[in-house]
Amino acid sequence: MNFEKIGFDYIIDTLDIVSRLGKRTLKSVEFSKDILKLEKEFENLQSVITLLENNPKIYTTLKRKLSALKDIESIINRLSNGYILDDVELFEIKIFSMISQEIYEILSENYKFLAPQNLEKVIDI
Secondary structure (H helix, E strand, O other), X not given: OOHHHHOHHHHHHHOOOOOHHXXXXXXXXXXXXXXXXXXXXXXXXXXXXXXXXXXXXHHHHHHHHHXXXXXXXXXXXXXXXXXXXXXXXXXXXXXXXXXXXXXXXXXXXXXXXXXXXXXXXXXXX
C-alpha cells in the first residue's frame, strides 16, 4: 500500500503527538491485516479513550510527561556498540528512565498493555 497516496504522513502531522519519539515510532509502525490483532488493538484503543475521557488529570499528566521524553535511541545504540558514555549521556538515560517509570506507575495497575517497561533497575544503577 502506498501511504503517500492515502496521505498517511499528513494524518500523522495533524495528530497531537507530543514527542519526537512518538512520531518516529508511529511512522515506523507496520500495518496488519490480521483481524484478531486489529480487534485487540481496537479494544485497547477504546480502553485508552475511556481512560482519557474519564480522567482528564491523567491525560494532562501523561501528555506533560511524554512531551518531556527525549529520544535517546542514538545513546542506546552507542552503548550497545561498546561506546563509553559521558556524563551528559548517562544523565539523559537517567532522566528518560525516571520519566518512563513515572508513566509506568500511572498505567501499570489498570492499563498494563499501555504501560512502558518497568525501569526501576535502570534507575537504581
